[in-house]
Amino acid sequence: MTREYSPETLCNHPKFDPLPTDNHPLTPPIYQSVKFVMDDFNELKKVFRGEREGYFYSRASNPTLVVLERLLAQLQGTEAGRTMASGVAAVTNTLLALLQSGDRLIYFLESYGPSRAFAEGTLKKYGVIVVKLSLDDLEGIKREMAVPGTKAVLFESVTNPQLKVAPLDLIHAEAKKHGVITLLDNTFAGFQSWQKWPFDLYIHSLTKYASGHGDVMGGAVLGSEKLLKQLDKTLLNLGATLDPHAAYLIQRGLKTYHLRRRAQCENSQILAEWLEGHEAVEKVVYPGLKSHPQHAWFAENFDDFGSIIFLRLKDKKKNIEDVVTKGELFMMTGSLGSTESLITPALFFYASDLTPAEREQAGIDASSIRLSIGIENSKDLLLDMKQILA
Ligand SMILES: Cc1ncc(COP(=O)(O)O)c(C=O)c1O
Structure with missing residues (x-):
């Protein structure tokens, strides 16, 4: 800036110098700016035409x-x-x-x-x-x-x-x-x-x-x-x-993606095997179980068996709403893939728009539960699940 400006003007034009080209932050910065300025109007036209790199407005890039x-x-x-x-x-x-x-x-x-x-x-x-x-x-x-x-x-x-x-x-x-x-x-x-x-x-x-x-x-x-x-x-x-x-x-978050996913999959395998032997459980679906019809296919084609477990309870009269809200660690809500473990009644969350025949084809009934497994200690998850199913 070439002139001396008053405080109101200065507040809206803070001095911002680009970093030297041999000096950069290790963590990519957040460009919290909607607008980007181009010194030369002809160069801006090239950005618009996709003829050169550059930014103009954050909705575009x-x-x-x-x-x-x-x-x-x-x-x-x-x-x-x-x-x-x-x-x-x-x-x-x-x-x-x-x-x-x-x-x-x-x-x-x-x-x-x-x-x-x-x-x-x-x-x-x-x-x-x-x-x-x-x-x-x-x-x-x-x-x-x-x-x-x-x-x-x-x-x-x-x-x-x-x-x-x-x-x-x-x-x-x-x-x-x-x-x-x-x-x-x-x-x-x-x-x-x-x-x-x-x-x-x-x-x-x-x-x-x-x-x-x-x-x-x-x-x-x-x-x-x-x-x-x-x-x-x-x-x-x-x-x-x-x-x-x-x-x-x-x-x-992606920095720990592989660590998290590995821990989630390990916990899921432990829980799925334990659930398969539980007297209250009619069926457990987890690709890491030998009982999964596509287990061998998964092992050959997938990097891992994932962190979602689907199960159905034997007792069809049990109030599923009571079951899914009993957890101290397994919280009853939608979504998946985060560090914390979740439990959801599958019919209400994922199949309420399907006809009875489509639900049957999809294998979902009133006793169906979906678990999303997090990275907590597996011993604590097993204890929580034990009291949920009691
Ligand atoms: C398979 C799949 N696709 C898309 C979405 C939608 O993602 P978002 O909640 O980020 O809109 C979800 C969310 O659960 C999902 O499970």
Whole structure:
């Protein structure tokens, strides 16, 4: 600044010098700025046209988001990524950006509830033809993928809450054959890479394992730069941008992602084995158990067995609401993937929109419980579970 200014003016123009190029903070800073200034207007035009790097407005991009997007893409093994304000925003905005009236979308009755609700309630309203199948309906998947106009298929690698694995090889093969875009919500599996079946786009709720501490929301879509570029304009106009502070917290959470996930999976194995021998339990579903129908498949194809356990109680008359609120450590609430353990009545949380036949097909009844296992000491978790089931 060349002139002497009064205090009111100085408060609004604090002096800010860029760091020397050979001197940088070890932790990426939070760029808590909506606007970015360009000295030269012609250079700004180039930023707008995508001809050079640079920032203008945080809804379009922000350096703190870029640090996170790059890291997420590396973890998922994709070329690029875009972040959004929540996992649901990542699902819905990606679908809105990809699809137009008359396009067909295939999704599954085992899919995450709000994704199903968005397909039925919103996409249909805008003229998208939505086709709901069961992951078990292999013939249906083949048939529907071949129908002209099928643009995308939305699925999860492991379903919530009953831990079914999607027929990934079939979905991948049929989609490639018919030019259908594969949209895998990989939230449950973490940053599991699918080298055998490289899918087009991976969606994550960063609220879960990525941030890991249950204190911040975020979502991401990861894939090739070419495909993501096609979505950019709609994503910008929808405006579900991740806040830089949230992006920083998620990036910080990722520092312990692998440590947390390992501890969660170890605890889950101990608990699942113990639950399987419990007299009050009718069925335990955990991919790390030999009794899981896809145990061998999981062992071969997954990095780990995850931290979600699904169980059904023998006593169908037991008041499930009393059971799930008895925990001192297992807290009754939704969500998953954080450091603390959670317990939820599965029918109420995940299947209340399904018909009785669909619930039966999904394997969820009034006695069904979903556990999300944290990183507490497993002995304490076992003691708490013992008194919950007593
Ligand atoms: C598979 C899956 N996808 C998406 C979401 C939505 O994430 P968020 O709560 O961050 O919007 C969730 C949340 O539970 C989820 O389980």
